[in-house]
Structures are given as structure tokens and as C-alpha cells.
Amino acid sequence: MAKIDKSKYTKQxxxxxxxRRKFEKxxxxxxxxxxxxxxxxxxLSGNFAFVLGNGTSRRSIDLNEIKNFGTVYGCNAxxxxxxxxxxxxxxxxxxxxxxxxxxxxxxxxxxxxxxxxKSMQNFKYFEPSRGWSSGPTAxxxxxxxxxxQIYILGFDYKGLDNGKLVNNIYxxxxxxxxxxxxxxxxGNWLRQTKAVIKEHPHIKYFRxxxxxxxxxxxxxxxxxxxxxxxxxxKSRLF
Numbered sequence: 001m002a003k004i005d006k007s008k009y010t011k012q013x014x015x016x017x018x019x020r021r022k023f024e025k026x027x028x029x030x031x032x033x034x035x036x037x038x039x040x041x042x043x044l045s046g047n048f049a050f051v052l053g054n055g056t057s058r059r060s061i062d063l064n065e066i067k068n069f070g071t072v073y074g075c076n077a078x079x080x081x082x083x084x085x086x087x088x089x090x091x092x093x094x095x096x097x098x099x100x101x102x103x104x105x106x107x108x109x110x111x112x113x114x115x116x117x118k119s120m121q122n123f124k125y126f127e128p129s130r131g132w133s134s135g136p137t138a139x140x141x142x143x144x145x146x147x148x149q150i151y152i153l154g155f156d157y158k159g160l161d162n163g164k165l166v167n168n169i170y171x172x173x174x175x176x177x178x179x180x181x182x183x184x185x186x187g188n189w190l191r192q193t194k195a196v197i198k199e200h201p202h203i204k205y206f207r208x209x210x211x212x213x214x215x216x217x218x219x220x221x222x223x224x225x226x227x228x229x230x231x232x233x234k235s236r237l238f
Contacts, residue, residue: 049147052078053135054169055156057210060230069237070151073142075134077170079103088138090130092116093175095123110141136192143200151233152207157190158214159183190216197222208233 004021006014048070052058054077063082066072074084076094079101087109089095095111098104104122111117112129130137135155142150159167159182166177166184177184197205197219205225209215215227228236 047148049073049142049145049150051135051139051142051150051152051155052084053138053152053154053156054078055154055167056160056169057156057213057230058154058208059169061153061208061233065238066151071142071145071147073138075138077173077176079107079109080170080173083107086110086138086141088134088141090132090134090137091175094134095120097175099123110137132192133189136189136196139193140196140199143196143203147203149204149206152193152205153233155189155193155207156209156213157186157216159186163214190218194218194222197225200224206233 004017006017009017050066050070050072052063052072052074054075063072067085071086072084073086073088074082075087076089076091077097078084079087079098085108087098087103087107088111089098089109090112092114095109095114095117098109099117099120103109104120108124109122110124110126112131113125113127117123126137130140132140139150139152154169156167159165163183166179166181168176170176171179171181197203201224203224205222207219207225207227208230209227211229219225219227
């Protein structure tokens with residue numbers, strides 16, 4: 001770092017310059033690698049967002065790590081183990097659970113209004129109601145916030161065992177199906193996801209999947225959507 005003649009500056013100007021140089025030196029030391037610096041800048045500039053569904057394909061991803069690189073939107077019971085920047089839940093039973101936990105009093109939770117919630121405080125309501133499932137609604141909200149790139153994780157659509165069984169990280173917990181129950185119909189989720197991506201052609205979406213995950217043909221022909229594997233995702237960010 002080049003030496004500066006501090007005699008050319010007032011004491012106040014020199015204090016500002018000194019603090020800035022200290023910060024620049026510390027940043028350079030912490031982020032020596034160019035790729036790491038770029039990831040840090042992307043976080044600051046708001047280029048990235050991550051939308052988390054609760055399909056089992058995202059199980060191997062460290063959510064605390066991805067929070068270093070962008071804004072995180074999550075759904076439903078995710079709040080039990082991780083605090084996203086935005087939590088989206090549209091199921092009445094899940095909102096009642098969240099309210100009992102008081103999570104919305106210190107964190108941002110979006111939902112659709114329901115008369116059941118009249119006495120509840122600190123929830124944010126979509127106006128008008130989207131009328132969609134939580135995952136696609138979370139994707140829509142992130143898309144409204146103006147990111148250039150959005151990574152979609154845990155949007156598996158198809159059930160386990162070739163589509164037969166429920167596919168959800170929180171199966172066998174309150175407000176969810178049991179492991180071994182029939183898979184939930186995915187058609188609405190898929191249709192809603194497609195609608196969001198088509199509505200925002202200026203955003204580049206990346207659906208992150210395991211190599212053996214299903215790639216729905218309805219999504220394959222969307223020009224602003226790319227499908228990548230978990231390993232490719234990790235190599236890009238970490």
C-alpha cells in the first residue's frame with residue numbers, strides 16, 4: 001500500500017483516510033483469493049438470492065455457509081433449525097405453530113391473511129393473497145426484490161421411490177406427512193414455479209439438484225433457467 005503524506009490533510013481527513021486504509025488492508029488479508037473477493041462483493045451488491053424448498057435434495061448443503069453469499073428465502077418448518085432472511089409459510093397450521101414459537105416477533109415472516117390470524121401480531125401479509133404454495137410464493141417474493149441471479153434449492157417436485165413416497169426433510173414432524181406416506185401432488189408447485197420464472201425473464205435462475213433428481217420437461221425449455229448439480233453449486237460458491 002503506497003505511503004501517503006499526511007501533512008497534506010487535516011486531522012479529520014487523515015483519520016478518515018487512516019480508517020479506510022485499515023479496512024482495505026484487513027479486507028485484502030481476509031480475501032486474498034480473487035474468487036473469494038468476488039463472492040464477497042456479490043453479497044454486498046445483492047446479486048444473489050437463495051430460495052429453499054424443503055425437498056431432501058438440499059440436505060447436504062450447509063445453510064450457514066450460503067447465508068454468507070446472498071439473501072436467503074425459506075419455507076415453513078425451516079425456522080426450527082435455521083433463520084433465513086425471509087420465512088414464507090401459507091399453511092394455517094404452520095402459521096399457528098410459528099406464532100406459538102413467537103418467531104415472527106424477531107424475524108420476517110410472510111403469509112396470506114386468514115381470519116384465524118386476527119389476534120396474531122408481526123406477520124407480513126401478501127396483498128392480494130398469492131393463493132400459491134409456500135415454495136413458489138417464496139420464489140415470487142425473491143424475484144420481486146430485484147436480484148440478478150436466484151438459486152433454487154430443494155424444489156424436488158417428484159416424490160421419493162420413483163415418485164411414490166413423500167419427499168420432505170421435515171417428514172415425521174408436526175404438521176407434515178409421515179415418512180412412507182404417499183407423495184404430495186406436485187403439479188401446482190411446478191406450474192407456479194414456471195409462472196414465476198416466465199414472469200421475470202431478466203433474472204437468471206439456477207435449479208440445484210442431485211444428479212438423480214427429476215428434471216420436469218415444463219422447466220427445461222425456459223431460457224432463463226439452468227439446472228445444475230449440488231456439486232456444481234458448491235464449486236461455484238465455496
